[in-house]
Amino acid sequence: MGKTLKVLMVDDEVQFRTTTKKLLKKRGFEIVLAENGEEAIEKLKEGPDVVILDIKMPGMDGHQVLEEIKKRFPELPVIMLTGHGAMPSAKEAFDEGAFDYLIKPCDIHILASKITDAYLSARKGVPLEEKRASDVMIPLDEYTTVKSKQTVKEAIMQLKRSFILKVATSRIMETGHRSILVLDSKGRVLGILAITDLLKAIMPKYLSAPKPSMADSVQYSPMFWKGMFIKEVKELVKKRVDEVMSLAPLTIDGGANLMEAAYMMVTNKVRRLVVESSGEVIGILREQDLFFEMEKAQRGVF
Numbered sequence: 001m002g003k004t005l006k007v008l009m010v011d012d013e014v015q016f017r018t019t020t021k022k023l024l025k026k027r028g029f030e031i032v033l034a035e036n037g038e039e040a041i042e043k044l045k046e047g048p049d050v051v052i053l054d055i056k057m058p059g060m061d062g063h064q065v066l067e068e069i070k071k072r073f074p075e076l077p078v079i080m081l082t083g084h085g086a087m088p089s090a091k092e093a094f095d096e097g098a099f100d101y102l103i104k105p106c107d108i109h110i111l112a113s114k115i116t117d118a119y120l121s122a123r124k125g126v127p128l129e130e131k132r133a134s135d136v137m138i139p140l141d142e143y144t145t146v147k148s149k150q151t152v153k154e155a156i157m158q159l160k161r162s163f164i165l166k167v168a169t170s171r172i173m174e175t176g177h178r179s180i181l182v183l184d185s186k187g188r189v190l191g192i193l194a195i196t197d198l199l200k201a202i203m204p205k206y207l208s209a210p211k212p213s214m215a216d217s218v219q220y221s222p223m224f225w226k227g228m229f230i231k232e233v234k235e236l237v238k239k240r241v242d243e244v245m246s247l248a249p250l251t252i253d254g255g256a257n258l259m260e261a262a263y264m265m266v267t268n269k270v271r272r273l274v275v276e277s278s279g280e281v282i283g284i285l286r287e288q289d290l291f292f293e294m295e296k297a298q299r300g301v302f
Contacts, residue, residue, distance in 0.1 A: 005119050006030045008048035010040040012057045023108045037065040050118045051078040070097045077118035133261050134254030137275045137283035145181045148190050153237035182245045189281055191245035201244040202232035249274045
C-alpha cells in the first residue's frame, strides 16, 4: 500500500498493549499506545489513521471514547475489541459508528487485516485498489520451516509448536499454519510437509496392495488394526523429511492479482502457493487467506 499506517491502540491491559505493539510493528504499522479513554482522547492529536479500542476499561469505557472520537473526527475508523460475553455491547458499538468489532482473543493476522480495511474504508472518493498476493500472504519469517535432511520426528515437533499459541493474552494470539516448508541447506524451498503427508506416510504398503476378496472382512476387524498406528509412527519418525514431504508448492509473483492466485489454486487443485519477489521466496499464500479477502469484498471493504 505504500503508506505506513498509524494505529492508536487503547487498552488497560499492559501485556496486551506491549505484545500487540510488537506484533503489529513487525507488520509495518506505527503504533501509538493509550492505557485508558482519557489518554486516548489526548493522543488523537497525533493523527492516527485507525483506532483499536477495548470496550471494557476503567473510567471512560469504549462506548464513551467512541462517542468522543466520532464527535471530533467522524471519519476516523475505530475497531472495537470485546469478549464473548459482551457481544450485545459490541453490536451496539457497531451501530454507534465503529468500523467493526473483533472477539477476544483475536488472531493477529485478522487484526492486521482489519486495520488496513478500516483505513481503506475511510478514504472517501479514493478508488479502492485490489490487493496483491504479497499483501495477503503469510511472510516467510512467520511460517514454520524445517530442513530436508532433518528427521520426521523433528518435523513433527516443529509442526506441533506451530499449533501452540506463540503469543497469547486474554486479547490477542498468534497461531500456527498446519504445514511446514521444507528447505535445503541454502534456504531454498524443496517441498512442503503437511499433516496429510504424515498420514499418508504411516499407511503400510500392504493396505493398498491387491488382496483376495475374502480378506476384506479381516482387514476391517478390530484385531487387524490393533497396534498398527503406534508401530507405523515409530517407523515413520526415523525417516528424513525429504522421504515423506510433498513437492514444493507452485510459485506466484508477489505483485500478482488475487484472481490469478485463485485461478492457480483451482486449476492445479492446490491449497497454497509460494510467493516470490525478484526470485526470492517471501511468503506463503493459503486458500484461507483468499477466503478472508472474498468476505471483505462482499462487504465492500476490499
